[in-house]
Amino acid sequence: MRAFEYFTATDSKHAVALLAEHAPARVLAGGTDLLADLKSSPSHAPKTVVDISRAADMRGIEVNARGLCIGALVTHSEIMASTVIRDLFPALADAAHTIGAVQTRNLGTLGGNLVTAVPSVDSGPTLVALDAQVTIAGPAGHRTMPLSEFFVAPRRTALKPDELLVEIVIPAENLGKPAHFLKMGLRKGQALALVNAASSLRIDAKKNTCKDVRIALGAVAPTVVRAKTAEKFLEGRAATAENFAEAGRLAVADAKPISDMRASADYRKDLVAVLAKRTLEAACAQSKAAKQKGARK
Ligand SMILES: Cc1cc2nc3c(=O)[nH]c(=O)nc-3n(C[C@H](O)[C@H](O)[C@H](O)COP(=O)(O)OP(=O)(O)OC[C@H]3O[C@@H](n4cnc5c(N)ncnc54)[C@H](O)[C@@H]3O)c2cc1C
Incomplete structure (x- = not known):
């Protein structure tokens, strides 16, 4: 693996600032995909890695007026264990359960899974079927879009290099939709x-x-x-x-x-x-x- 500069973000705002300051940089969440990439293709090693795994504002699962809001750093294991998710959308917990093995699910995040954007992404279909929206943070502030439009091509999303996926929202009108x-x-x-x-x-x-x-x-x-x-x-x-x-x-x-x-x-x-x-x-x-x-x- 080639050497790179490494910064730790304390929250999503800090992460966006670090991405702007050190462009081009790669975001590190759980690292289950990124570290495999860095090891297997050293020629693609980034100059800088911004570690968002300690960004506390991207970790929550809550129901509010907007719907079910899931922070991008919520892991697959946390989705499986969440009583809120199991009550409202058991399909989301079932999808999380099919991802990799226990170790992968303990580290791998929902945001990382969606940003990886492989055609077989296991969190994708349930969220698309529930009309999920994604919230993206960038230097100009926040923007939202349907998850179905976030996926652009295999391994490509609508994220710009200086943007971060911060949250996934299943809209309030779909709370509890079978x-x-x-x-x-x-x-x-x-x-x-x-x-x-x-x-x-x-x-x-x-x-x-x-x-x-x-x-x-x-x-x-x-x-x-x-x-x-x-x-x-x-x-x-x-x-x-x-x-x-x-x-x-x-x-x-x-x-x-x-x-x-x-x-x-x-x-x-x-x-x-x-x-x-x-x-x-x-x-x-x-x-x-x-x-x-x-x-x-
Ligand atoms: C052994 C193994 C088995 C697996 N099995 C499955 C499976 O069955 N099904 C499946 O769908 N996936 C599977 N995966 C893929 C992977 O575990 C998931 O996609 C995981 O959720 C990725 O999350 P992460 O936090 O580890 O992402 P990372 O590896 O940290 O990041 C992945 C990519 O997303 C970017 N990124 C991460 N978070 C953000 C963010 N919030 N904003 C902007 N960019 C971001 C990173 O820069 C990187 O490009 C497997 C992986 C492994 C190693």
Whole structure:
């Protein structure tokens, strides 16, 4: 590994100042991706590394008027352990549980996972299916954008070199919206997704119809993609096994998978149909269970 200058930021404001002062610099959060990069490609070693891991203002998980706000430095293990997240969005905890192994989850952060922006990013689909927004801090202040627009290309995001991802927000109107995440890899643990998928929806209890349907797919396109053809098909339709299966088949139209050493494009398309259908069914079951629980109270 080549030598580099190293600075520790005390908070996000300090980190932004350090990034501006020492450009071009790389941000270090949990280091699970960055340190592997620095070791494997010394030619890409940065001149400066800004360590944000002690920036306390980027660590919290809270519900406020904006929705569920998760600091970019929250680790995958913290997401799994959070009772707030498990109550509101078990799918987020399930997605975190599929990332790497215990050590990776203890160090790896949600922000680092999203900024890495690999097509198979496991936190991506659930957050996109829940219309998450990201907050970015830079020299000019803060800006927000939908997470779906933050992903630009494989390993590329909308972040400028002097900007920091500080927070991920699931909007207040989606608090508790039923959602489900599934990942298929070559093994159960320590495996990148061949395909991952998340769906969210609401069920009109009187008519048994679907609304606000979102289906997000990972590892089948350069970035996480929404299966909009399938979403449109389900909107207002009956929440039946047949319609969820048809939505799964339609989701394949929005997937552009490649063949590689881990799976063929055709196998990935089959997985899209199955995972989209199963995540829809599970989100629907969650919605009905929540209504029954509410009715019993
Ligand atoms: C053994 C192993 C298994 C893994 N398995 C999986 C898996 O199953 N699924 C999966 O999705 N990922 C997996 N990963 C990838 C990785 O663990 C995650 O992406 C992790 O969440 C990255 O977070 P980090 O805090 O370690 O990021 P870092 O390594 O610190 O940073 C990653 C990148 O993001 C930038 N960055 C980090 N935080 C910010 C920020 N707040 N603002 C701006 N830039 C930032 C860094 O500069 C760097 O470019 C695995 C990694 C390893 C080593």
